[in-house]
Amino acid sequence: MRKLIFGMNVSLDGYIAAPGDDLGWSEPSDELFQWWLDQERAIGLFLYGRRLWETMSSYWPTGDQQPGATPAEVEFAQNWRDTPKVVFSSTVDKVDWNTRIVTGDAVEEITRLKAEDGEPMRVGGAALAGAAMRAGLVDEYEIVTHPVLLGGGAPFFTAVDSWVNLNLVETRMFPGGVMLTRYETRR
Numbered sequence: 001m002r003k004l005i006f007g008m009n010v011s012l013d014g015y016i017a018a019p020g021d022d023l024g025w026s027e028p029s030d031e032l033f034q035w036w037l038d039q040e041r042a043i044g045l046f047l048y049g050r051r052l053w054e055t056m057s058s059y060w061p062t063g064d065q066q067p068g069a070t071p072a073e074v075e076f077a078q079n080w081r082d083t084p085k086v087v088f089s090s091t092v093d094k095v096d097w098n099t100r101i102v103t104g105d106a107v108e109e110i111t112r113l114k115a116e117d118g119e120p121m122r123v124g125g126a127a128l129a130g131a132a133m134r135a136g137l138v139d140e141y142e143i144v145t146h147p148v149l150l151g152g153g154a155p156f157f158t159a160v161d162s163w164v165n166l167n168l169v170e171t172r173m174f175p176g177g178v179m180l181t182r183y184e185t186r187r
Helices: 030-041 050-065 071-082 106-115 126-134
Strands: 004-011 015-017 045-049 085-088 099-102 121-124 140-146 166-174 178-185
Touching: 004 126, 030 071, 030 140, 030 166, 045 050, 045 106, 045 126, 050 071, 050 085, 085 106, 106 121, 106 126, 121 126, 140 166
Parallel strands: 004 121, 004 140, 045 085, 045 121, 085 099
Antiparallel strands: 004 015, 140 178, 166 178
């Protein structure tokens, strides 16, 4: 059975994007970017909602060709292109870069994918991750908290139907007061 991980950069008040889907507040240090790259290399399948897909696919297909791209950014772009991806959307009609679209029931498909053998999967996007959380499918949360208050936007956590007990498995500080807390779901 595959592990399902939900992890993103989060503001101190719990948002993954400011109003207008602004992500400019979460510029990672070189050390944090390297940590994210290391995490992404261990993932066998990325699961995206439409908005996060549009954000990622607007930059990372050519991220390694951007002026001033660091070695880590070059590797991140190459890894992103090579890793299989699934986009859950009824409005996206064309994908590329080792990606397929699922227009049906996301929870049903994630459940099916999770039952397979293979490397861990990462779910991204607040709405898609929220559906996976409510269905009890998320095994691990990687919360990278930045010392900024956004006051609104897209929340990291959505409402769940019942308590979800977690075990803290890792903490780590990054430059600029950024803190990783990693939790596993207690089953």
